[in-house]
Amino acid sequence: MTNLVGSTAKSSSQAKVAASLRRRYAAELRFRAYGIVAIAIGLAFVVFLFSSIISKGYTSFQQTYLAVDIDYAADTIDPEGTRLPDTLSAADYQAVIKASLRAQFPNVEGRASLRHLYGLVSNAAETTLRDQVVSDPKLIGSHQRIWLLADDHVDSFIKGQIDRKLPESDRPISDEEIAWLDALKAKHGVETKFNLAFFTSGDSREPEQAGVAGALAGSALTLIVTLILSFPIGVAAAIYLEEFAPRNFWTDVIEVNINNLAAVPSIVFGLLGLAMFIQFFGLPRSAPLVGGLVLSLMTLPTIIIAGRASLKAVPPSIREAALGMGASRMQTVAHHVLPLALPGMLTGTIIGMARALGESAPLLMIGMVAFIVDVPHGLSDPATALPVQIYLWARSPERAFVERTSGAIMVLLGFLLLMNAVAVVLRNRFERRW
Amino acid sequence: MTIEKHQHVTEVSRSVVFNESDHSSPGEQVDTKTVGQVTVDSPVISARHVNVHYGEKHAIKDVSIDVAKNAVIAFIGPSGCGKSTFLRCLNRMNDTIPNAKVTGSITLDGSDIYDRSQDIVQLRARVGMVFQKPNPFPKSIYENVAYGPRIHGLAGTRADLDDMVQSSLRKAGLWEEVKDRLDNPGTGLSGGQQQRLCIARAIAVDPEVILMDEPCSALDPIATAKVEDLIDELRENYAIVIVTHSMQQAARVSQRTAYFHLGDLIEVGPTEQIFTNPVHKLTEDYITGRFG
Numbered sequence: 001m002t003n004l005v006g007s008t009a010k011s012s013s014q015a016k017v018a019a020s021l022r023r024r025y026a027a028e029l030r031f032r033a034y035g036i037v038a039i040a041i042g043l044a045f046v047v048f049l050f051s052s053i054i055s056k057g058y059t060s061f062q063q064t065y066l067a068v069d070i071d072y073a074a075d076t077i078d079p080e081g082t083r084l085p086d087t088l089s090a091a092d093y094q095a096v097i098k099a100s101l102r103a104q105f106p107n108v109e110g111r112a113s114l115r116h117l118y119g120l121v122s123n124a125a126e127t128t129l130r131d132q133v134v135s136d137p138k139l140i141g142s143h144q145r146i147w148l149l150a151d152d153h154v155d156s157f158i159k160g161q162i163d164r165k166l167p168e169s170d171r172p173i174s175d176e177e178i179a180w181l182d183a184l185k186a187k188h189g190v191e192t193k194f195n196l197a198f199f200t201s202g203d204s205r206e207p208e209q210a211g212v213a214g215a216l217a218g219s220a221l222t223l224i225v226t227l228i229l230s231f232p233i234g235v236a237a238a239i240y241l242e243e244f245a246p247r248n249f250w251t252d253v254i255e256v257n258i259n260n261l262a263a264v265p266s267i268v269f270g271l272l273g274l275a276m277f278i279q280f281f282g283l284p285r286s287a288p289l290v291g292g293l294v295l296s297l298m299t300l301p302t303i304i305i306a307g308r309a310s311l312k313a314v315p316p317s318i319r320e321a322a323l324g325m326g327a328s329r330m331q332t333v334a335h336h337v338l339p340l341a342l343p344g345m346l347t348g349t350i351i352g353m354a355r356a357l358g359e360s361a362p363l364l365m366i367g368m369v370a371f372i373v374d375v376p377h378g379l380s381d382p383a384t385a386l387p388v389q390i391y392l393w394a395r396s397p398e399r400a401f402v403e404r405t406s407g408a409i410m411v412l413l414g415f416l417l418l419m420n421a422v423a424v425v426l427r428n429r430f431e432r433r434w
Numbered sequence: 435m436t437i438e439k440h441q442h443v444t445e446v447s448r449s450v451v452f453n454e455s456d457h458s459s460p461g462e463q464v465d466t467k468t469v470g471q472v473t474v475d476s477p478v479i480s481a482r483h484v485n486v487h488y489g490e491k492h493a494i495k496d497v498s499i500d501v502a503k504n505a506v507i508a509f510i511g512p513s514g515c516g517k518s519t520f521l522r523c524l525n526r527m528n529d530t531i532p533n534a535k536v537t538g539s540i541t542l543d544g545s546d547i548y549d550r551s552q553d554i555v556q557l558r559a560r561v562g563m564v565f566q567k568p569n570p571f572p573k574s575i576y577e578n579v580a581y582g583p584r585i586h587g588l589a590g591t592r593a594d595l596d597d598m599v600q601s602s603l604r605k606a607g608l609w610e611e612v613k614d615r616l617d618n619p620g621t622g623l624s625g626g627q628q629q630r631l632c633i634a635r636a637i638a639v640d641p642e643v644i645l646m647d648e649p650c651s652a653l654d655p656i657a658t659a660k661v662e663d664l665i666d667e668l669r670e671n672y673a674i675v676i677v678t679h680s681m682q683q684a685a686r687v688s689q690r691t692a693y694f695h696l697g698d699l700i701e702v703g704p705t706e707q708i709f710t711n712p713v714h715k716l717t718e719d720y721i722t723g724r725f726g
Contacts, residue, residue, distance in 0.1 A: 247532055317569035321632070323530060324565070325582045326558035326639065335581070336571060 053413075057406025063195035063208065064155040065147040066121055066184060070100045072133065074141045083137050093129040097121060097148070105180055116177050122149040122208045147191065152207040152400035154181065158190060161399060172399065198407060202373045203389065207400035210393070212408050214375045218288055218368065218383030219357060219415070221376060225292020226356050230299040231349050237300075238307025238345070243333050262301035269298045270365030278366060285367040289379040294362045299352040306348020310341040343430040350423035354416050360387035386412045466498045469714045470703035474502040474690075478642055478673045479524060479561075484538035486519055486528065493519045496538075497699040499692055501643065506665060506674040508688035508705065510681060512720065515694040517677045521645050524675065525561035526554055542642070559586050562636035566648040568628035570620030570635070575612050578620040578631055579603060582639035598638055606634035607664050626657020633664060637672070644668065646676040650683060662687050681721065685709050693717045 074081070076099070077091040098118050102108065108117050125148040132146075133139055153172045156162050162171050164178055184190050202214030245251045273294035277283045283290050314337050322332040363369065368384050369392070376383035384392070386408060393405040464472055464482065473480070477500035486494035494516045501507055501524075509517035519528065526547060528534045540547050547557050559582070570578050579599045582588075589595035599616070603609040608630045612623070620631050629649055636644055646665070650658040665674060665687045678684050684691050684705065691708040693701045693716070701708065701717040712718040 315569075317565060317567055318571065319530075320527065320563075320565060321569040321571060321635075322581075324525070324527065324558060324563035325585070325635065326555045327581075327585050328555055331585055335585075340572065 053406050053409050057403055057408075057410045059159050059161070060198060060403040060407030061195050062159070062192045063197065064150040064158040064190065064192050066150045066154070067145050067187075067189035067191070068097070068100055068121065068125075068148050069104055069143060069145050070096065070129065071103060072096065072139045072142050072144065073099065077133060077140050078137075083140075085134060088134050088137060089130060091130070091133070093126045093133075094123075096129060097125055105183075108176075108180075113176060116174055117180065119151055120154055120177065120180065122151045122206060124149050124206065124209045147193075149197075149208055150190075152398055155208055156399045157181065158192065159403075161403070198404070202375050203371060203384070203392070204373060205371075207396070207398045207404055210401070210404055212386065212389060212411050214372055215384050215386045215389035215408070216411065216415075217375050217377075218291075218372075219385040221288035221379060221383060222291040222295060222363075222368075222385055223353060223357060225289055225379065226295040226299055227349075227353060229292065230296040230303055230352065233296075234300050234303030234349070234352075235307055235345055238304045238311060239333060239338070241304070242308045242311040243337065244329065258301050258304050262305060264298075265361075266298050266359050267361040267365060269294050270362030272297065273362060274365045284380050284382075286370050286372070286382040286384070287380045288368075288376060288383045290366050291363050291368050291383070291385065292379075294366060295356040295359060298359065298362065299349075299356050302352035302355065303345070303349050306351070307341070307345045310344025310348065311337060313344065314340045339430075343427045346426045346430070347423050350419055350426075354419050357415060357419070358387055358412070360385070360391055363388050386415070464498045466496070466699075468498065468699045469701040469717075470708075472499045472699070472702050474500045476503065477501055478503045479540065479542050479675075481520075481523070481540045482538055484520070484523060484536065484540060486516070486523060486537075487535045488531070489533045493697055494523070495697040497694075498538075499699060499702055501673050501675055502690065503673050504669055504671070505690065506669050506676060506688040507690045507692060508684035509675065509677045509692050509694060510679075510684050510720070511694035511700075513679075514696075516697040517692075517694045518647055520694070520699075521647055521675060521677050524643070524645055525558050525563055527563065529554065559639050560641050561643045561645060562639065562641035564629070564632050564636055564644065564646045564649050567652050568625055568632055570623070570628050570631050572619060572621050574617045575603075575620045575623070575631060576616040579634050579638050582635060586639055588639065602634040602638040603631075605637055605668070606630045607660065607667075608634055624657070626653050626660055629653060629657070629661055630664060633661070633668075637668070641672065643673045643675065646674065648677050648679060651679060658683070681709070693720060695720070 073096060076095050077093070078087055080087070098114075101117050101120070102114070105117060108114055128146075128148060150158070153162070154177070157164070157173045157178070158181070162173055164171075168175050181190060197209065198211045199216075200213050201209060201211035204210040241251065241254065273290060277290045277293050278285055283293075318336050318340065319332055322336045323329075327335065363385050369388050370382060370384065371392070372382050372384050374381070390405055390408045390412065393401045393408060466472055479501040480499075482498045484494055484497045485492070497516075497520060509521060511517050522528045523536055523540060524547075528536060536548060542557070542560060546552065547561075571581065573581075576599055579602050580589075580595050583595060583598050589598055600609060600613075603612065608627060611627060612618075612631075620628065623631060629652075633644075633649075649665075650661050653661065662683065665676065668674060669689075676684075676687065688705045690702065691705045692699055693708065693712075693714070695716050701712060701714045703713075708717065709721055712721055
């Protein structure tokens, strides 16, 4: 080996190469290690985020119910025996529930204790009973064991979010309430069921009755407006700028401005929407229509930029082939360029839409931050959106809103994943090789 | 070196003007510095004093040449000499390039193709083009060939269209290879097949002239031979202008050859004469492989 290296100039340069090779491989290894570390850190954050949200939020998909022996006392519900629907809906079901609870726990005495007892079930239980009786008046006079929605502090306790070892003054549930619940549990009177109401009802002051349906519908309506406005306009603008517009000072100005618009903070678009759509055009406040308009302003630059990039990626040989065949420019674009660019445009659009879905700041400016119980059915109904709903719940003091906040985040993330999945499917289906 | 050559060109070209009047060339007399016969009897395309500027760059300098019917003319010359640029003037493909300016006149069957009244779509239906890199549309083989007839409304019925596709593929010598897989994507064919598909696509609209821009430069020798045979057959029905880097190819397929140098058309003549007995010094240097 030594005489090989020493013998000729060639072998000495080979030795240098060998030495530098070691350095180069070491550098490559280091670089790979950096990459792996970077990915690991990123993944760790994602795992942390998801596990924190899911561990906090999965319980919001479950809801505690209490079994109460209800005495449908005829003299409370319908003392005159008319069975008229009006009488039945106006009856005092609160009293029915209170009486039934007192009958179930006969030893409870004193105003404070009784108030605690009545507070075990949600005040939504009243509506449950009323709906039951109105649809089936034959229940009056009978005894039924039915499941009533538990109040949020009971729900939190049953789900183990409140530690019973804490001193009584430090927890929102009293010793006697715990005792009653234990008694109920012993009789299989406590159950957690799938929380369907979380997906079917709107917002509420009572956490156990609050759901994301209103916010989900608001987000969906807003996004529909955004899509209908920004996709055609964005694609048309991208095609015009990329395929038809002459290259001159004005198109340069437009291009720079579109790039700048993409970087404008979204709250500025909210202010613009407030000033223009609501103040000037007089469109309704808190409406998905205005939300969609504002979000399309925000999404348009993204779609135009993505659209132009995917048009640029279409090889010029395809354009030449079509033009050489005598296709007009419009035909060249419509028959050949656009079909090839469309997957990229769709991906860009869905990325823009996903951003719009997660946007809350501009919606705050146009009043989509209000407390709205009803699920919106039209574009001008007052509505809120998922991210705003999350923000509203995160501000609420009740323990049970914590899990609902995380639950709503999970719904939002699910929505986003769904949209991204659609983007991937569309891209794979329409992508063509050349 | 370049400057020296250029001076050489101008020097020789002056003497050529005298020579021109001695020759009794067919067709009209054209005042040109080009050596040889630029004109032919009853040309399909005739270009006169064509200049092309790309912004500041003078890419084509006062070129005059005729393209004959039912014959192949080859444009040869070193890279960047303007032969492709000139070819693309013949069906106005340069229109798509911003700041390209074409002056002079190019007539197709006597009417000026750069005239305001000339419809560019109609022009390209009459002057087809085949490109350097095979560029079939990313659609089926059938759709590739049917595209031209379809946009120009040439086929009345589906059966007509089928016939057109079949006859075009037959003329391009591709029918036997693809008749069972017309629905397969055109991009799935081999390079040579793709280029013949592009030729089939071009002849499907029954043009008068076919322009070919180095059609074989991306093909292997066997595919090249097939395309060359095809060009020879197509000559019966079409006028063909082919730009090529391969002098052997020019010699094999063309009847006339034009030699371009730095934007000048140096010499035009019958292919045999150009390759065996070039008049101009630059042509001779290029043919004998001294540069280029």
